Amino acid sequence: MKTRFDTLLGRFTMYRLTLALLVALALEAFLLSAAGLLAFTLTELAATLAVTLISTVVGTRLMALVLRLRPHTESTLITGLILFFVMFPSNTVTGLGGIAVAGLAAAASKFLLAVRGRHIFNPAAIGAVIATLLGVSAAGWWVANPYLLPLVLLGALVLLYRTGKLTLGLAFVAVSAAILIGGLVGNGLTAGAAAQLIFLSYPILFLVGFMLTEPLTLPPLRWQQLAVAVVVAVVFASQPSIGPILLGPEFALVIGNAVAFLMGQRRGVRLRYTGQRQLTPTSTELVFEPARPVRFDAGQYMELTLPHARADARGARRTFSITSAPQDTSRISFGLRTADPGSSFKKALLGLREGASITGTLVGGDFRLPGDRSVPLLLAAGGIGVTPFLSQLRDVVERGEERDVVLLYVVTAPTEIAYLAELKHLGTRVILFASADPSDDGVELPASWRYAGSGYPDADALLREIPDLCERRAYVSGSPRIIAHLRAALKQAGTKRVATDAFVGY
Template identity: 50%
Template sequence: MLSASPFVFLATFMLTEPLTTAPRRWQQLVVAGVVGLAAGWPIPVGYLTLGQERALLIGNLVAFILCVRGSLRLSLTDRGWLTPTIQELVFTVDDRLRFEAGQYLELEVPHPHPDSRGTRRPFSIVSAPEDLPTLRIAYRDGAQPRSSFKTALADVERGGLLHATGVWSDFLLPADARRPILLLAGGIGITPFISQLRHLAASGQTRDIVLVYVVSDPAIAFRDEIAATGIATVVFAQQAPDELPAGWTLAPSARIDGESLLAAVPDLSSRDAYVSGPPRLIADLTPSLRGARTLTTDAFAGY
């Protein structure tokens, strides 16, 4: 049976293992091509034939080479609260660091007795590439108890030196500026979109963008900055938000679902949809968002 084929097992389980999969789409395609070629060219060694096993080993080696982590220095220059629950950190960074709007960096904060998730976390970059060597990240901070990572990050003082192991992600806006876009953010998932909006402003680009912003707190992070862009914005709020800027729309329903999303964005089918936020939000809305022209997601699992 086809389902019992070792090639199917290799392609659908072993090759897509999250811990060894390359982070960028083009890197994943390179690894898949290498593994496919190696698996189709078995080498006999005595009584054994090295086929799928050798292909997987070579593929993992290529993935390791493509995404080998380095060490980029970040010096903390400032920190501040954007809302009562969202904190922003400002760094001056190593001049080797380069990124595209929408990408994240993996930040390392060494500390004693780390919890099971270790000393590294991914953070979407909030600043635009044009802002370098200044780099900003923002994250939700306020829930108790804190993870060991958040506790250590809160203890870093101005002037403190941290390291990033790399910059990743294919969460990038389409190169064709004529394509209409839907940005759907859940809470702190707004951060990659802020980077993209800042980049568009810095590069003088104008695009047809609708932002759907799902918030749980009355204070809306980056409210004034989003308003200054002039993009159409629809807010779904669990609590009555602070006064909304002119031109913004408060959705009649506090909960977003497929029906309320389509009511807020009736031309969804003509737009490239980007969704950033909690995994549950993405999972709930994915069936409805499949009606968009394309769908790209970025999940925030918490720190």
């Protein structure tokens, strides 16, 4: 069931999934208004929605035109819809004018309050902050409504799960709820009544699910993200004031964005394309020469930005695991599945001419080997999911470390074995599962490799091939389906610690 769910979510980009959930929430709001269950009329909701969408779309397209950039339609619509739920609805000229200012400010912030193509603040939050500081409008956060709560909760859980941020969400909810409940209990409410009040009347779930998890405004490492969540929760729940201005949820998120910006690596680097090579019939390695050395840990990813004509909904940014070693400062390489390029980004990437430049805008990820070199390891890869492990194995060799490592490699066919020569050179012990014995197809495996059978290995097969499996710390990388299967098999076999590549939709 989990595998099917992961595979289903993996078919949708985060933009499309978030947009769909927001549209569903907006439709429910109109139905509730028609039934008299919201404090706002259909006219107020319709006028507010029209203004937030029009102002953000117009503002984005004008800024893109001036700066000669390509606007991202889905991102723009998401900003407009979030503002619809954040700003206090109105159908007056004055009220709608203030909301339009928030929309225009939100759109402009993506271009003006940005560093190397990455905006610093959540656009909807900074739009609401600017409108408040100018005194032309105010955030109402009317999305915090008992009737909207079930869908908000469902949407927040889906987005937190899809982005691998459930722990972040739990941290934010726990800290903010503890502070708010403590304050309300101090004012005479029972703990139960206080808990009911904050979840029905405060935008805790919408803020964390639909806004705090925005990847472009989060720092790259998990501990940094948790720290930002705690900062936002403390400001949000404490509700401090500066003079006459109450620092509401939008201010809390903007403050958290600023902290995240200071934490995260925001220096972009130009990457000059030097060539590519076919790894397997369905995968390719791309190699670049960085304008300056790129600092990263083996197992991390890099976000690549490549503006291109006719960009589809997935946009001009994608993240790929780095395959080169951190010590190799003269080059940086990425392995990716290219059998069906699908996205306009991959097509543009594969069509680069030698000498062309793209931008690496972010390095991040916590998929790293333990610092203790005595810990025995199992690296389990499905197909092109071997890419982060290649960087890690190269790093081990470059450091001259002695580590007990077994690579479990699952491929659909012997021809899909990527980096065979490199893994042979590294001397890695490999347990291979493929649809057929490679020797039958004339593929000679290194002496350190063993062909163990076809299909996805179950717990019994794993224990048969790796008797000391329970003593090893396991890392799993690949598609959502292979990650779910191998993780379950490893747990069933008795493996206590299993780390997985966090990117659902691999």
